[in-house]
Amino acid sequence: MLSNKQVSTRYNVILTTLSPRKNFAHCSTLESGCISKILCGVTGQEEQYRELYNYVTNLPDASAIKCVAIKWHSMLLCSPDQTNYEPMSYKINEHPGILLKKAARLFEQVANKKLDHLGVTHAQTVILIRLWEQDGQNQIELTKSSGLDQSTIVRLLDRMERDNLITRIRNENDRRVFNFYLTSVAKKVCQKLDVYSYEMTQIAHESFSKKDIEKLTQSILLIIDNLQQFLDSA
Secondary structure, three states, rough: OOOOOHHHHHHHHHHHHHOOOOOOOOOOOHHHHHHHHHHOOOOOOOHOOOOHHHHOOOOOOOOHHHHHHHHHHHHHHHHOOOOOOOOOOOHHHHOHHHHHHHHHHHHHHHHHHHHHHOOOOHHHHHHHHHHHHOOOHHHHHHHHHOOOOOHHHHHHHHHHHHHHOOOEEEOOOOOOEEEEEHHHHHHHHHHHHHHHHHHHHHHHOOOOOOHHHHHHHHHHHHHHHHHHHHHHOO
């Protein structure tokens, strides 16, 4: 735990750094990183930190610094005891976020290898499955149901139309909107996806017990929920 003198020094450094700035639009990456590290050391000192948090979040434009402040403020609220926290005490390659991203990337690579002879990619199966569940969705509906962003959806739909997997038909009630439908080729692919999904699950879950898989699933769902709540409240 930091001594009172260390906390006071760091706190004063932050205020000195922030005070002259009324607009953070041009705050450099180096400055943001330094302030972030300083903020890391303030954990466990709630009253001083909350004063700093309020100061930062009330500024006209505190984009980079505000994100850091909100992050650590959330940690203080969620964790009753932050006195034993040591910034960067973990190895970056063992961070859950890094591991989840690596697992997702490897999963997609293996899936693409398995799906290659069907003529579709793992990313395209996300759209195929959503349309298989409810054909005729428009772009906005597919964005919501797939969890992908608009730009990714646009690229996928354009490529899938080119590959004769979907057709787009202008909506009769709103000529500005297009609805997307599976082609006969895509429907045949969808009928085979269950088998590939099972194979992928077997590969990824090898040596896992049923109990381990259930626990892992619940943990990931909790992480997703926590992150979504943070975004919704920011």
